[in-house]
Amino acid sequence: MRFLHTSDWHLGRSLHRADLRDAQAQFLDHLVETARAERVDAVLVAGDVYDRAVPPVDAVALFDEALVRLRETAARVILISGNHDSARRLGVNSGLIDAAGVHLRTRPGRLAEPVLVHDDHGPVAVYGVPYLEPAVGLPDATPAPTPARTPAPAPAPDPGTGLSRQRSHEAVLREAAARIRADAAERRVGRTVVMAHAWVAGGRNDEERKEAAQRHRSDSERDISVGGIGYVPASVFDGFSYVALGHLHGQQTLAENIRYSGSPLPYSFSEQDHKKGSWLVEVGIDGKTRAERVPAPAYRTLTVLTGRIDDLLTSGEFTAHEGDFIAVTLTDAARPEGAMDRLRRRFPHILTLEFKPEGRTADAGSYRERVKGRDDLTVAAEFVSHVRTPVTTAERHLLAAAFEAVREGAC
Structure with missing residues (x-):
């Protein structure tokens, strides 16, 4: 079974006001050609399709065209929503277009309902875990129907069935993984692929994970940490055949079966040394995977x-x-x-x-400390010196006259 793992397209984004539409279109052309040439069974898009919740019209058109062209390669397309996407908007009509081979997984309550992709050796269950907001937690997987006009009761704080008791990324993702394992066991599916949009870090202990997480961040990623701790240990995903991650913009391998594809383009100068691309992933008969990097075209x-x-x-x-x-x-x-x-x-x-x-050298003191005890003229003169050159005598007189005029006008 062959998958093409990509993420973080951020359609509609610019780079310091530079238009990136042509660059994004060029990448999508490349993605379609790769899917066709490699005869992939499914393209996995691990979140942040758009750069903001209400994307511009041209970004929506580019996305729509990409889905049609990817389906023309005979590959199925499976997408999850990221923290930049509006899950409701991205997931609209998802039930209708499932039949067309495009599977939008944006609802947390359905993360344990897989897309089953078949080959000669049986099914591979692909589970889509959209970005999970810790403050919201996970709803019951099968909520009971509520009579019309009757408010639904508050969900029980049971980590196994209701909202997560702990409000953290690790807590909600552990719960999500547990639900997925239970569903896979019930279906007796041996090969499982999980897509998730989160800040995941490898390492043997918490300190190593924290250091690795900070090292791989870039300036263009929106902070999703809660109380300064937003990363999730890679061990949360133990036992799955492959984990296709999105959110971090640098392509990286946390384990042979756990990878970030990264963004297809650099979206900040902190990414200037990133190697951009996708992963071509093959899930074997025994569930083991191998992955090959597919470089993205340089714009x-x-x-x-x-x-x-x-x-x-x-x-x-x-x-x-x-x-x-x-x-x-x-x-x-x-x-x-x-x-x-x-x-x-x-x-x-x-x-x-x-x-x-x-x-x-930059003054390490606070602004209040730097201006304490100094009059307006001194502060203004030092500002001019900071941004240009030391003020001349004539300029100092001009500044003094300006301050005096302001004072007289205020009286």
Whole structure:
């Protein structure tokens, strides 16, 4: 049985206002061609299809077209909702389109109802666990019908059947995994694939897991931690044939059968060194898996440049980066005038500009500590010195006159 594992498309997202629609369309073209060439049985999309709950119209159109084209390859498509998606919107009409071979799994109460994919050796049960909000927990798997206009009773806080007693990502995912194991045992299905959107970390103990979780985060991921602890130990998923994870944007392997596909594109400069792609996964007769990395097409390289503006504008060292998405940190002692416009002439895709003059160190004190005991004129003069050069005598007189005019106007 062959699966293509992908996630975190974030359709509709931009990069510091740079339009990424063409890049996302290019990736989806690649995904369709891979599914066709490799004759995969199903494409697994592990959440964050969209970048926000109400996606732009063009992102919805791109998603709709991708589903049609993926089905034309004869692969089934199984998707779960992530923390960026609106589960209700993404899952609309899911019951109707199941028959078309597209399976939207966005309802927590149905996470133990698998999609059964068959080959010559029997079924593989694919369970979709959408992003689970710890504050909500898991509802009863089979809630009793409630008479019309009668409020439903509060669910019992039983970890096995009702809402999770503990409000944590680990608690709700442990409960989800237990329900899935129980269903697989009842069906007598030996090969199980679980899709989940969560912050999962490997490691032998809590300290190692915490360190690994922090190491693999990127700036473009929305924080889903609760009380500072949002990661889930990989051991929660012990015993499953394969676990297709989404949420973290770096492609990684937690165990041979537990992997993140990562996002198909870099969505922040913290991801400039990521290797983007998908996983081509084969589940064997005995339930063991092997996975092969499928690199995503490169759209535009992300590059961070640091130096004086004259060097950046003239040195041949930077010629190869003229077509990249660029983040620049200028180290000139004085802030150059019109720096962004000048840099854009050589680097048309420059996205961010920061100033860190050489020889200056940041004041570690709070803003209140830095201005304590200083008058308005001193604070203003130091601000000018910080962003440009020390104020001249004429500028100091001009600032003093401005403050005096404000005071007189307030009287």
